[in-house]
Amino acid sequence: MSQLSERPEKPAVGVKVPHESADLHVTGAALYTDDLVSRFPQLLHAYPVQAEHAHARVTSLRTEPALKVPGVVRVLTADDVPGVNDSGIHHDEPLFPTEVMYYGHAVCWVLGDTLEAARLGAKAVEVDYESLPSVVTIPDAIATDSYQGEQPTVARGDAAAGLARSTHVFSGTFESSGQEHFYIETQASIAQVDESGQVFIHSSTQHPTETQEVAAHVLGRSSSEVTVQCLRMGGGFGGKESQANGYAAIAALGATLTGRPVRVRLNRNQDITMTGKRPDFHSVWEAGFDDDGHLLALRVTMTVDGGWSLDLCQPVLSRALCHVDNAYWIPDIEVHGRIAKTNRTSHTAFRGFGGPQGMLVTENILGEVAPLLGLTGEEIRHRNFYQPGQLTPFGQPVRQIERLEKIWTQVLDEGRYVARRLEVEAFNRAHPHTKRGLAATPVKFGISFNLTAFNQAGALVLVYKDGSVLVNHGGTEMGQGLHTKMLQVAATALGLPLSSVRLAPTRTDKVPNTSATSASTGADLNGGAVKNACEQIRERLATVASGVLGVPPNDVRFVDGQVHGLGSSHEPLQWADLVKTAYFHRVQLSAAGYYRTEGLHWDNARFQGEPFKYFAYGAALAEVEVDGFTGAYRTRRVDIVHDAGDSMSPLVDLGQIEGGFVQGAGWLTLEDQRWDASNGPTRGRLTTQAASTYKLPSFSEMPEEFNVTMFANATEEGAVYGSKAVGEPPLMLAICVREALRNAAGAFGAEGATVHLGAPATAEAVFWALDTARAQAAPDKASVGAPTSAVPQPVMASNR
Amino acid sequence: MSSLQATVNGQEASLSGVSAHTTMLDWLRDQGLTGAKEGCAEGECGACAVLVARPDADGGTTWTSINACLIPAACVDGQEVVTSEGLSATGRLHPVQEEMATRGGSQCGYCTPGFVCSMAAEFYRSDRCPAGSPPACGGHEGDAEHGPNGFDIHALSGNLCRCTGYRPIRDAAYAVGQASEDDPMAKRRSAPAPAAAATRFSGPDGDFVRPADLAEALTVLGERPDATLVAGSTDWGVDVNIKGVRSPLVVAIDRLSELRTFELPTGPLDTPQAGTQYIELGAALTLSEIERRLAGRVPLLEQLFPQFASRLIRNGATIGGNLGTSSPIGDMPPVLLALNAVLVLASARGEREVPLVDYFTGYRQSVRAADELIKAVRIPTPLAPITAFHKIAKRRFDDISSVAVGYAVDVQDGVVSRAAIGLGGIAATPIRARETESALIGRPWTAATVQHAANVLGGEGTPMDDHRASARYRTAMLEQSLLKLHAENPSLQEV
Ligand SMILES: Cc1cc2nc3c(=O)[nH]c(=O)nc-3n(C[C@H](O)[C@H](O)[C@H](O)COP(=O)(O)OP(=O)(O)OC[C@H]3O[C@@H](n4cnc5c(N)ncnc54)[C@H](O)[C@@H]3O)c2cc1C
Ligand code: FES
Numbered sequence A: 001m002s003q004l005s006e007r008p009e010k011p012a013v014g015v016k017v018p019h020e021s022a023d024l025h026v027t028g029a030a031l032y033t034d035d036l037v038s039r040f041p042q043l044l045h046a047y048p049v050q051a052e053h054a055h056a057r058v059t060s061l062r063t064e065p066a067l068k069v070p071g072v073v074r075v076l077t078a079d080d081v082p083g084v085n086d087s088g089i090h091h092d093e094p095l096f097p098t099e100v101m102y103y104g105h106a107v108c109w110v111l112g113d114t115l116e117a118a119r120l121g122a123k124a125v126e127v128d129y130e131s132l133p134s135v136v137t138i139p140d141a142i143a144t145d146s147y148q149g150e151q152p153t154v155a156r157g158d159a160a161a162g163l164a165r166s167t168h169v170f171s172g173t174f175e176s177s178g179q180e181h182f183y184i185e186t187q188a189s190i191a192q193v194d195e196s197g198q199v200f201i202h203s204s205t206q207h208p209t210e211t212q213e214v215a216a217h218v219l220g221r222s223s224s225e226v227t228v229q230c231l232r233m234g235g236g237f238g239g240k241e242s243q244a245n246g247y248a249a250i251a252a253l254g255a256t257l258t259g260r261p262v263r264v265r266l267n268r269n270q271d272i273t274m275t276g277k278r279p280d281f282h283s284v285w286e287a288g289f290d291d292d293g294h295l296l297a298l299r300v301t302m303t304v305d306g307g308w309s310l311d312l313c314q315p316v317l318s319r320a321l322c323h324v325d326n327a328y329w330i331p332d333i334e335v336h337g338r339i340a341k342t343n344r345t346s347h348t349a350f351r352g353f354g355g356p357q358g359m360l361v362t363e364n365i366l367g368e369v370a371p372l373l374g375l376t377g378e379e380i381r382h383r384n385f386y387q388p389g390q391l392t393p394f395g396q397p398v399r400q401i402e403r404l405e406k407i408w409t410q411v412l413d414e415g416r417y418v419a420r421r422l423e424v425e426a427f428n429r430a431h432p433h434t435k436r437g438l439a440a441t442p443v444k445f446g447i448s449f450n451l452t453a454f455n456q457a458g459a460l461v462l463v464y465k466d467g468s469v470l471v472n473h474g475g476t477e478m479g480q481g482l483h484t485k486m487l488q489v490a491a492t493a494l495g496l497p498l499s500s501v502r503l504a505p506t507r508t509d510k511v512p513n514t515s516a517t518s519a520s521t522g523a524d525l526n527g528g529a530v531k532n533a534c535e536q537i538r539e540r541l542a543t544v545a546s547g548v549l550g551v552p553p554n555d556v557r558f559v560d561g562q563v564h565g566l567g568s569s570h571e572p573l574q575w576a577d578l579v580k581t582a583y584f585h586r587v588q589l590s591a592a593g594y595y596r597t598e599g600l601h602w603d604n605a606r607f608q609g610e611p612f613k614y615f616a617y618g619a620a621l622a623e624v625e626v627d628g629f630t631g632a633y634r635t636r637r638v639d640i641v642h643d644a645g646d647s648m649s650p651l652v653d654l655g656q657i658e659g660g661f662v663q664g665a666g667w668l669t670l671e672d673q674r675w676d677a678s679n680g681p682t683r684g685r686l687t688t689q690a691a692s693t694y695k696l697p698s699f700s701e702m703p704e705e706f707n708v709t710m711f712a713n714a715t716e717e718g719a720v721y722g723s724k725a726v727g728e729p730p731l732m733l734a735i736c737v738r739e740a741l742r743n744a745a746g747a748f749g750a751e752g753a754t755v756h757l758g759a760p761a762t763a764e765a766v767f768w769a770l771d772t773a774r775a776q777a778a779p780d781k782a783s784v785g786a787p788t789s790a791v792p793q794p795v796m797a798s799n800r
Numbered sequence B: 001m002s003s004l005q006a007t008v009n010g011q012e013a014s015l016s017g018v019s020a021h022t023t024m025l026d027w028l029r030d031q032g033l034t035g036a037k038e039g040c041a042e043g044e045c046g047a048c049a050v051l052v053a054r055p056d057a058d059g060g061t062t063w064t065s066i067n068a069c070l071i072p073a074a075c076v077d078g079q080e081v082v083t084s085e086g087l088s089a090t091g092r093l094h095p096v097q098e099e100m101a102t103r104g105g106s107q108c109g110y111c112t113p114g115f116v117c118s119m120a121a122e123f124y125r126s127d128r129c130p131a132g133s134p135p136a137c138g139g140h141e142g143d144a145e146h147g148p149n150g151f152d153i154h155a156l157s158g159n160l161c162r163c164t165g166y167r168p169i170r171d172a173a174y175a176v177g178q179a180s181e182d183d184p185m186a187k188r189r190s191a192p193a194p195a196a197a198a199t200r201f202s203g204p205d206g207d208f209v210r211p212a213d214l215a216e217a218l219t220v221l222g223e224r225p226d227a228t229l230v231a232g233s234t235d236w237g238v239d240v241n242i243k244g245v246r247s248p249l250v251v252a253i254d255r256l257s258e259l260r261t262f263e264l265p266t267g268p269l270d271t272p273q274a275g276t277q278y279i280e281l282g283a284a285l286t287l288s289e290i291e292r293r294l295a296g297r298v299p300l301l302e303q304l305f306p307q308f309a310s311r312l313i314r315n316g317a318t319i320g321g322n323l324g325t326s327s328p329i330g331d332m333p334p335v336l337l338a339l340n341a342v343l344v345l346a347s348a349r350g351e352r353e354v355p356l357v358d359y360f361t362g363y364r365q366s367v368r369a370a371d372e373l374i375k376a377v378r379i380p381t382p383l384a385p386i387t388a389f390h391k392i393a394k395r396r397f398d399d400i401s402s403v404a405v406g407y408a409v410d411v412q413d414g415v416v417s418r419a420a421i422g423l424g425g426i427a428a429t430p431i432r433a434r435e436t437e438s439a440l441i442g443r444p445w446t447a448a449t450v451q452h453a454a455n456v457l458g459g460e461g462t463p464m465d466d467h468r469a470s471a472r473y474r475t476a477m478l479e480q481s482l483l484k485l486h487a488e489n490p491s492l493q494e495v
């Protein structure tokens, strides 16, 4: 076992503990950025002036009327920016734009003594616009060649030849819809200039370092003059990886200009209309199969909606290209990617980061063609699983693929797949108006940032003379349980009970130059750094203890707050006593830890390399029930087997698996983002911009029976204490829900017919799918409202 | 402004400084009670949920969970409020907090205080009965939507969590026991709830009045045509927060006893009685109160309640308020149209009765004059034997209808003898499906009649495309709805 993955005696990792802040959460005592408002006397509230144009030039901006509103203190405009007027890192996102790039774009911000004053002030600002032509959908962008950024291709073999060789060739167009993060805590920051002149920003951000950098460049100051702290977030999911930066910069700008603390907190409508989302994807595909259902060749052109600026869409697209294959060996493959530039919010990271959108393309193909090849969805999938020794299209060996085979077998067994298929068939025969569907899908997901440089982390561990321990690390807590895991890592590495270790909020003046807490890497990277810091301290203490215990330092063991020597007859030392002794021996009791993931390389130009430290695997089996009158459905049961390595924190990981699954199911079924694509005055407006119109999963979407098993004996040699990252991969397990819905809809029609289903598979989409199936089987049963073309229809050709 | 104040977590808290449009949530957070959060400001997420002491039907108190983001802070003048902080005031976790904390019920924790409050309300529900209780308890325990402890999962239908996927929250809910003997909040239930305090003040953004009685309310309405009536504020609160609407005068009417009548005819509800008989529901009764007090006696309403918003909203939303909005997508109108309901309108000039079918005149418009309010809703009996409420929405719990259909049908000797069909979501107002009714009445209740009538129903109204549904889906849903009604109530010959 590797030094990194090995667990000592009685480790605190692997123990089922609640979230470290659980008691604070349930009592309402846990503080989030905006809960601090009453601690800042003289605080000013900021309110944006949002343009009601998809694309327009600002021809004049009159702020005087706002300044006449009682309580309005200042209006922030581009003229106020001492540094760079840009909220991003690609310099394509003016913080105060002169060209409105999307409906809802903030052109300036009003500061008021009260939020109400700022709101009324924002209403009073007068802006003239000259409307410009806009691009609001991916097909619009394709038609007008509106792209931005790189256009990578991943390829292996010869896709054209592979297609030519295939006995069955199918083609189609597939669109998957975007997703609103809907973290329950909206974007929030409070900035203040402190007594030393330092700009101090409380921000709900997944990337404090970048928030610091953006605020610094807007202010025209150095990073050393700006500190960012993130107490905790009320959810992030990728939506605060880059998107928090601009709002923090507004607060910082306001604070430096007025000398008063400034709060920027978006209300829900502002948050939804201004921040980027999981992007829509549009894919044109051709796939070739042999008679046995082997996927021989795949050619896809994938267009992601970047929105008005690049933001994170290049890496999102990379990850999509790296996950088109999901768990399947595709000998001849060619996938082109490009980023549409549209007049929409600037799309961004969202749990899975393009991976879900990429693998959904292939999963959708398999779901559509399985009946045409006379196979079940499970058969066609299993037949195409990678075999040991095979490489991904980008050239990385698919290590541990044998795990997937075991996981698949286990989930089908535990879910009684064979028996339940018969039960479902019997049920469907007996119920003309209600049908059930059963489907399983696998997940293979690569862990590490595609960009190698991001795979590093720092930590600062402080041991005080009384033996107490304070851990700082560069990762942020957004509910994923990172802090809980880091406490477990520190306690394990120092051989202390969990209760003796405390953790401080994430701050850029404790740990600098951090990577975003994202890509599921938070625990791997920061855990490595915390472990490293703790081990430095432990080694120093071991030297001190070795003198007392009379054993070599290597034979000193730290277990549960006691320090003893192997084979030493000396009484074990108490941790706190040893610390005190060490202090008097002038031994340093703090350490900066550092970790970089070894063995990664990536050639972005060739789109080849080994960008991932390892793959996380999982599989899920879902059963749904669909009402034939409405298309409404329920998820009756879900079984999951997931590979979290040797789980670092089982309760936390279970929460990630279940929560990720339900969030994925939301994306694929319920969450229906709508943009106004008409040519009317509200063109480009998001019509689902509130909780009342954009529906998240609620209790009614929770699987009625939900069985989650962690894959056993799953040590990951390449990660801290043998665990695997678990933040994102489970989201994609939910693809089985959509496939089960497809099967249920198909059960209303004749056997062996393909079923086209929208993504998201809303009740309406399911209704049209089943109505079409029903009508194909019995044309007189077509419903009055039957669509002419609900979903783009794939075309099938046979080379025979 | 005199000494407005409320009791929050057992302590006096001053309401001085609130304006007529300050929400209870903002006021609480300004007090430093930041446990309750704003997640949406429109009653959808429940992050703002708190408990208020409300009167029950027997003179005691019900701990009622509501959305603090929707109601004006001034509405809690003289009231008792408990927040998540208050549940653990003794320094020990409350049983619901304990279960939530240890079972992984919180991840980011932002939704958690709200969940805890909704859960606490259900914890203290006096008729929550664990498995093995006498049948009088209702016998829900342990079914798909109730825990073995009698916990009704619908109590949490107005709380959203983006992190957990809900399973641990459900497990926590189903694990809580019964309140202990010395639990002060449990004991509090047997004493009366605080009376509504007559309140009157002028603030910077308008005036606020809670009249002492109906007569005063009607006088105010007569004098101030610019007044806005507010009952549960579940609609008004959204206008204030999301649309930025402000009113020169807010008149709170939800606690007026004259608007809280509840009367049933003496005999059975499903057979004809001598004289005109009706069920009277006071306009200011909340949907939760009506649900509890009718206890299933009007099956059509019983079908509606769980599909109407969430428990949090139903605890505030009144029946009068649902009609008061004249919204074309309200859920009450299609049902009440099918039930042939009649409204009692009151003004200082007197009272009048208006059949609901004549009430709506256009998009969000009605025959109600500016000085009138809805006093009560009357539902004539006997009730039709075949009733159904079909609500088409994206989400099963807590969503607005894209189409809603209420049916009240009677079939005598295989022939449709009565059919009243109310429709919502497909025209500028809620409407009766008159042509469909004609296509049914006097015809045999058979697949052929129903298929024909379903086609007619598909042609009623003028459905539109929007973010909730396409026009053609709405049309299809009308048609399918009648087919479904028939499939679920086949004629005797066809069984
Ligand atoms: C999250 C959420 C979900 C919802 N879901 C649903 C749903 O599923 N189905 C549905 O139908 N509605 C739904 N609603 C809308 C709303 O809850 C209902 O319309 C509710 O019945 C309004 O009652 P209220 O007492 O809160 O009204 P208020 O908000 O107090 O008042 C609403 C309007 O009615 C007027 N009014 C109030 N009482 C009277 C009276 N006695 N006489 C005359 N006018 C009066 C007011 O002046 C105001 O214009 C939802 C609202 C929210 C916030
Ligand atoms: S803040 Fe979302 S319901 Fe009140």
Ligand code: FES
Binding pocket: A184, A234, A235, A479, B105, B106, B107, B108, B109, B110, B111, B112, B160, B161, B162, B163, B164
């Ligand atoms: S725990 Fe994050 S929203 Fe519920």
